[in-house]
Amino acid sequence: LELIDQGTYGQVYKAKSTQGKLYAIKKLSQKYDSLEEAQKQNDIKILCSLPNHPHCARLISHYIYEGALHLVFEYFEQNLLQFIQNEENKSGLKLRNINFMILQGICHLHNNKLIHRDIKPENIVLTQISDFSFRLQVIDFGLCTQHDKQQHTNYMSTRWYRSPEQLLGLTDYNEKIDIFATGCVIAEMCSGYPLFQGNDQIDQLTKIIEVVGLPKTKYKYYDKLKVIKCDNYKQLTHKQVVENLMVILGCDQTLCDMLSKMLNFDPMERPSAQQCLQFAYFK
Known part of the structure; x- marks a missing residue:
């Protein structure tokens, strides 16, 4: 839908699912050859292993598209x-x-x-x-x-x-x-x-x-x-x-x-x- 933040790490976009739910998608600048390689990154390892809690970031999904790692989170205003x-x-x-x-x-x-x-x-x-x-x-x-x-x-x-x-x-x-x-x-x-x-x-x-x-x-x-x-x-x-x-x-x-x-x-x-x-x- 729109770019909501950017920095040296990459960009964050506001997105909407086909069901109408809003998400924040973080596209990282660093390129990866595979999802396995990306999952060795410190914050990805933590996001994947940390038990869910309502007041800590929750990784909903992550994927590689055109070499860039995309992280999907809940959207906040x-x-x-x-x-x-x-x-x-x-x-x-x-x-x-x-x-x-x-x-x-x-x-x-x-x-x-x-x-x-x-x-x-x-x-x-x-x-x-x-x-x-x-x-x-x-x-x-x-x-x-x-x-x-x-x-x-x-x-x-x-x-x-x-x-x-x-x-x-x-x-x-x-x-x-x-x-x-x-x-x-x-x-x-x-x-x-x-x-x-x-x-x-x-x-x-x-x-x-x-x-x-x-x-x-x-x-x-x-x-x-x-x-x-x-x-x-x-x-x-x-x-x-x-x-x-x-x-x-x-x-x-x-x-x-x-x-x-x-x-x-x-x-x-x-x-x-x-x-x-x-x-x-x-x-």
Whole structure:
């Protein structure tokens, strides 16, 4: 029917079946000689093996046509960035329902020992069903990896959603990087703009510390913080971080309490996705 997105990866088209059902077809730029060869690609392997979940991308079909791999997914009206940019979508109930679904999707990935590694508004798609009801999925598993691996690559995810441990160049991170990124996305939904807009790695770290404070000295990689002028900053209490977020985002205390934990500098102190779903904010 129409081209709805394109990039270095290829194009995404809106399509309609003979039964009238809408789909999104992703045509990849990379050429393959066979479907078997294409199925060795990381995100295809994950899409084929990941159990179905209402809030994670589901591969409906895939095929080779004229050497190009085509992936067929459910069609969604917009991505989360487009949703955020619409001022009419600032309802607290809307945001809470969406946040719950995002965390359910992240929880499903983590329960299946996967780290998404590129959580950002563009990788969450949704369709509004009624005033406060949505269909939503976390998409794009191209950077996914198993979280039982000992070492990972250190450059992953878009900078504004990158965790401190990634910004420090660490390779032994775990699924808690997704929790930090999801916290950044939820914060952006509240304010309408990214919470940490650093110009480079160091500036990004500094902007995080300005809001959440320095980690405790027991933090495993505290010595790596010498890239920051730490004398200019201090450790903050949980209450101070919550108050910072309430001022910056204009959100209520229960949401900022959850965000303060998700955005903790130390991944050991961050909650799991399952724990996030139990916070008072969702009660």
